[in-house]
Amino acid sequence: QKEVEQDPGPLSVPEGAIVSLNCTYSNSAFQYFMWYRQYSRKGPELLMYTYSSGNKEDGRFTAQVDKSSKYISLFIRDSQPSDSATYLCAMTDNSGNTPLVFGKGTRLSVIA
Amino acid sequence: SAVISQKPSRDICQRGTSLTIQCQVDSQVTMMFWYRQQPGQSLTLIATANQGSEATYESGFVIDKFPISRPNLTFSTLTVSNLSPEDSSIYLCSVVQDRVADTQYFGPGTRLTVL
Numbered sequence: 146q147k148e149v150e151q152d153p154g155p156l157s158v159p160e161g162a163i164v165s166l167n168c169t170y171s172n173s174a175f176q177y178f179m180w181y182r183q184y185s186r187k188g189p190e191l192l193m194y195t196y197s198s199g200n201k202e203d204g205r206f207t208a209q210v211d212k213s214s215k216y217i218s219l220f221i222r223d224s225q226p227s228d229s230a231t232y233l234c235a236m237t238d239n240s241g242n243t244p245l246v247f248g249k250g251t252r253l254s255v256i257a
Numbered sequence: 258s259a260v261i262s263q264k265p266s267r268d269i270c271q272r273g274t275s276l277t278i279q280c281q282v283d284s285q286v287t288m289m290f291w292y293r294q295q296p297g298q299s300l301t302l303i304a305t306a307n308q309g310s311e312a313t314y315e316s317g318f319v320i321d322k323f324p325i326s327r328p329n330l331t332f333s334t335l336t337v338s339n340l341s342p343e344d345s346s347i348y349l350c351s352v353v354q355d356r357v358a359d360t361q362y363f364g365p366g367t368r369l370t371v372l
Binding site: 149151153179181186187188189190191233235244245247248249250 | 261290297298299300301302305349361362363364365366368
């Protein structure tokens with residue numbers, strides 16, 4: 146079993162839809178959870194960051210972490226064509242200098 | 258946030274040759290990493306570039322194939338040696354500014370194609 150599992154999609158939704166992206170993980174030591182967005186031919190950019198369990202909201206984006214289930218989610222409300230990208234979940238343990246472990250990424254297309 | 262540049266942005270190389278990728282950051286950073294992103298795959302950590310000492314390699318990656326230098330706190334190079342088509346990938350430099358997990362930034366990547 147891989148440390149981080151993420152459905153690669155692709156996922157295609159109409160503009161304005163609510164998008165749910167998910168990852169599961171196996172390492173209970175993970176404490177920091179991130180979502181990166183990667184546009185085609187670009188490097189990943191940090192979108193959301195959550196420490197431990199709970200929710201975090203930033204505009205149209207909400208990140209949720211359920212450590213008891215080892216499950217994290219990213220919700221995108223009122224999705225826009227500009228949200229079309231690959232979304233990668235990433236996580237690390239409680240050590241700030243430990244490299245991230247990534248999911249495979251989910252390719253999202255928002256159709257106008 | 259740190260601004261990271263990589264050179265070259267892309268290259269096409271012949272089998273058996275080597276390619277050196279440069280990563281330049283606009284400010285001093287504590288940690289620098291090199292990742293590989295193969296088509297349709299996730300990011301895989303190659304190594305941690307240590308300033309003034311040998312890089313720390315992940316399982317499956319060796320110094321002879323992926324020599325890394327980090328002469329100071331803003332610059333690193335990754336060389337991919339003895340290229341084969343299996344090395345065709347995107348190579349990404351990543352930095353951590355101050356040992357806080359949420360401040361990890363990525364460069365734009367170098368797209369390598371090996372013929």
